[in-house]
Every structure is written in C-alpha cells, then in structure tokens.
Amino acid sequence: MKKRIVLVLFTLFTLTAILAGCGGSAPKTPEKKAAAPLKDLKVTYVKQPLNIPSIVDKANQTIVKGFEKDGTKVTFPEISSGAKQTEALAAGSLDIASCLGGTSAILAASNGADVKVVGIYSRAPKAFNIMVKDPAIKTAADLKGKRVVGPKGTILHQILAAALVKEKLSLKDVEFRSISIPAAVNALLAGEADAALVAGADVLRAQRAGARILANGEGLVNATIVIGVSGKFLKEHPETVKKYMALHQESIDFMKKNQDKAFEFTAKETGLSPEDVKLMAPWYDFSTAITAKDLKDLEETQEFLLANDMQKKKIDIKSMIAEVK
CATH class of the missing domain: 3.40.190.10 (Periplasmic binding protein-like II)
Incomplete structure (x- = not known):
C-alpha cells in the first residue's frame, strides 16, 4: 500500500514539474491567422x-x-x-x-x-490578320522577299510565322520590321510595306482604305x-x-x-x-x-x-x- 502511495505522489510531482517548466500549462497548437482583408x-x-x-x-x-x-x-x-x-x-x-x-x-x-x-x-484567331493591298500577293508564299511590318513577339508575329511555314518558308524569307499595329496599317496604306500584321478595329480601318485579309489565325494559331x-x-x-x-x-x-x-x-x-x-x-x-x-x-x-x-x-x-x- 505504501509503495502505491509513493508511486502516485512521484507521478504527480513529475507532472507538476513538467507543467511548471512549460509555463504552467500544456503546450498549445499555434492558431492559423486568417488573412487580413485586402485593402x-x-x-x-x-x-x-x-x-x-x-x-x-x-x-x-x-x-x-x-x-x-x-x-x-x-x-x-x-x-x-x-x-x-x-x-x-x-x-x-x-x-x-x-x-x-x-x-x-x-x-x-x-x-x-x-x-x-x-x-x-x-x-480570337479571326481577329488577328495579315493584310495586304497588292493584288499580286495571293498567298503567304507570295510574301517571300517582301516587306512585312507589325509587332514582334506577339500572336500576330506567330501567325505570320505559321502562315510562312505552311508554305515551306520561314520568317527569314521576309523583310520584317517591328512596329505598332496602327503604324503598320499606316505603312501598308502609304506603300511603305507590302504586308501588315493587324488586329481589332484596325482591321476594319485597313479594309475601308483598300486593304484585304491575306490570312488570319484560323487553322494556324488560336490566339x-x-x-x-x-x-x-x-x-x-x-x-x-x-x-x-x-x-x-x-x-x-x-x-x-x-x-x-x-x-x-x-x-x-x-x-x-x-x-x-x-x-x-x-x-x-x-x-x-x-x-x-x-x-x-x-x-x-x-x-x-x-x-x-x-x-x-x-x-x-x-x-x-x-x-x-
């Protein structure tokens, strides 16, 4: 009986010491803070x-x-x-x-x-177009050696590359100059370029000034x-x-x-x-x-x-x- 009492007292003493060493209470799991409302x-x-x-x-x-x-x-x-x-x-x-x-x-x-x-x-593959004025340019194959203008590294540039590849050509086969879409339309209409890469409302502007669509992203690039x-x-x-x-x-x-x-x-x-x-x-x-x-x-x-x-x-x-x- 005495041995049991001693064992119980020893156990209680040990638990008290552990809790005291931990600040008097059992350790708590840190609560996850909710994200502050975005101002x-x-x-x-x-x-x-x-x-x-x-x-x-x-x-x-x-x-x-x-x-x-x-x-x-x-x-x-x-x-x-x-x-x-x-x-x-x-x-x-x-x-x-x-x-x-x-x-x-x-x-x-x-x-x-x-x-x-x-x-x-x-x-919007139909919204991104290669446009020309010269009636002699009937397909992308006819762009070989021609001056093409438009924004480099864009969907339009990719469509040009894809259209040329389809004709077994590459971007190296055209004389490409990187400029903005509005500037590209202006260059085409002024005869300073043979083809322009055009998107959005500028397509209508170019068409109404006599340009036409040679190719767009349909079947080439999904844009x-x-x-x-x-x-x-x-x-x-x-x-x-x-x-x-x-x-x-x-x-x-x-x-x-x-x-x-x-x-x-x-x-x-x-x-x-x-x-x-x-x-x-x-x-x-x-x-x-x-x-x-x-x-x-x-x-x-x-x-x-x-x-x-x-x-x-x-x-x-x-x-x-x-x-x-």
Whole structure:
C-alpha cells in the first residue's frame, strides 16, 4: 500500500514539474491567422482589340461593387504591354493581369517570373490578320522577299510565322520590321510595306482604305489571351482571385443576355459604331475555362518563341496553370 502511495505522489510531482517548466500549462497548437482583408486590388484594364467583358465591367462597375462589400478598393491601371504587365506582377504593383497575351506569360515564366494562368480571357484567331493591298500577293508564299511590318513577339508575329511555314518558308524569307499595329496599317496604306500584321478595329480601318485579309489565325494559331496573377498573390489571396473570376463571369453573362447594351457600351468606349462592334464580336470566344486545346496552343506558342530565339529556356506549360474554380 505504501509503495502505491509513493508511486502516485512521484507521478504527480513529475507532472507538476513538467507543467511548471512549460509555463504552467500544456503546450498549445499555434492558431492559423486568417488573412487580413485586402485593402487594395489592382487589375489591368485593356479595351483593345475588342475586350467586351472588360468594357462591360467598366460600364456596370461589377468588380468595383463586388469588392466594396469586402472593404476592398479596386483600381484599374491601363497597362497594355504584356511585358510591362508581367513586370508589374513580379514587382507586386499589379495583382491581376486581366488580359495577358499567352506569349508574354510564357516569356515571363521562362525568365523565372512566378506567373500563373488562372483562366482564359479570349481566343480570337479571326481577329488577328495579315493584310495586304497588292493584288499580286495571293498567298503567304507570295510574301517571300517582301516587306512585312507589325509587332514582334506577339500572336500576330506567330501567325505570320505559321502562315510562312505552311508554305515551306520561314520568317527569314521576309523583310520584317517591328512596329505598332496602327503604324503598320499606316505603312501598308502609304506603300511603305507590302504586308501588315493587324488586329481589332484596325482591321476594319485597313479594309475601308483598300486593304484585304491575306490570312488570319484560323487553322494556324488560336490566339489565346490569358488571365494571369503572380504565384505569391494567388497563394496569399486565393479567395480574392476566385471572387474576381466569378465577377468577371458576371460581365460575360451580361454580355450574352444583354447583347445590344454590351455593344452600345463597347461602341462608346472604343469609338466604333454599334454595327462595327456587332460585326467583330463573333470573332471572339470569351469562355474562361482552360481546355486541352488551349494548352496545346500555348505549347505551340512556346515552340514558336524558342524556334525564333525569343525564348531561351523551355518550360513545362502545365506548371503555369492554376485554374481557379
């Protein structure tokens, strides 16, 4: 009996000493702190070539109103350059690149930037065109030795390369000069170039001045534009990204249900007529889900960049994908 009492007392003494050494209480599991509400959200606003969902959102203030409920103020820096968008994402001065060229996303990722693709903004192969005036130029094969102008390292440049490859030619077979789309149209119309790489409303401008479409991305390049964020931002604010995608979908749904109103907003914002908007709108597919075809198109875009020495390091395209549902 005495032995049992001694054993119990010894056990109690030992437990008391352990607890005293730990501050008098059993250790607690650290509580995970909830992420602080985001005070500011920076989302790019890009209206060209014909980004109807973004224009609808601006008119209806869908994203602004949606985040107001959380106490989050949304601002819309107008950064149209893909390279500058990815630089801003990396620097933390931009949170969501709402409309980012697939080429820009791949180049940034291959250079070590932590860019994640969370959805597709658009696919518009018919909106990106090679345009000419000379009636003697009937196919891409006739561009051999000719002066071609347009923005380098873009979807348009990729379409030119694909059209030439189809005719067993390459970019080395043309005299290419990199300039902006409006400048390319002006050069074509002034006779300073034989072909121009043209997208969006500038296609109509060129056509009405006597130019015609030689080829576009249809059957060559799907012209995939993505929605991008930094990996860091996605990790720290997954619910914010998820909510953004849901609000973006609201603008797409509005566009489908209220087509005339959406076209009216777009005409006012771009300076086009509602008839022109109606003519161009079918060129675009704004569904956000990332498909196997989208992945293939991004992989082909990477091959184009590598083949033309615009990208040095090959990456796994799937490693960029972080679709938010």
